[in-house]
Amino acid sequence: MPARWFIRAAQCNFGGGMNTFVAELVGTALLVLLGDGVVAGVLLGKSKAQGSGWIVITTGWGLAVAMAVYAVGCVSGAHINPAVTVGLALVGRFPWNQVPAYLLAQLLGAFLGAVLVWLAYLAHWRETEDATLKLAVFCTAPAVRRAPANFITEAIGTFVLVFGVLALGSYKPANDSGLTPLLVGLLVWSIGLSLGGPTGYAINPARDLAPRLAHALLPIPGKGGSDWEYSWIPVFGPLAGGALGAVVYVWLFKPSIG
Secondary structure, X not given: OOOOOXXXXXXXXXXXXXXXXXXXXXXXXXXXXXXHHHHHHHHOOOOOOOOOXXXXXXXXXXXXXXXXXHHHHHHHOXXXXXXXXXXXXXXXXXXXXXXXXXXHHHHHHHHHHHHHXXXXXXXXXXXXXXXXXXXXXXXXXXXXXXXXHHHHHHHHHHHHHHHHHHHHHOOHHHHHHOOHHHHHHHHHHHHHHHHOOOOOOOOOHHHHXXXXXXXXXXXXXXXXXXXXXXXXXXXXXXXXXXXXXXXXHXXXXXXXXX
């Protein structure tokens, strides 16, 4: 069974047509569509949202997470992030034999979401001269390129994410009221505001790697390279931080497994 860590089965009202693989794919696609979409709106030339800034980007990402979790949480638990899936599995909250399917669904969903962003802003790529801004729509890059520091930043941000997700999932009043997905969105908003400045807070390997691949493959005018030399940091930094966040939460609070 999926880890519905934030909601009771009695609160769910859905048919049995969607399986967990499709749910994770759809949820991650929605996450990236809305998340990368707000970045495109802020950065791309002649967008009505152009230049609206970091607050808009972090708000858009927080709302993207909340909407994705509300959309598919009853089906798959809405991990929508390999760092969450691996962290939950590491502390016995999710079966290891389901991890590969979840990771594949998340990567495919993130790729699909990135393609949809490209289509939504199809008229704006030629209106944007700076190739780095086009890349930034799809994936993260550090403000100061120092690999050890960038890795640590991503690990800390994802530590807070997974620690916070487990804490929110244990808070019964929010779970019973259906507010937990919104609170997870607020958590991501907070991470972006407080810890996002150094690296752009990927805090999700699928959210960065699959859209980076989409950037490399899509026919984007004047796009430049996809910065593959940096790409390992927003994959392994979040995986390390998420694992540590899950382990520390269980060590500190010793919640029951279930």
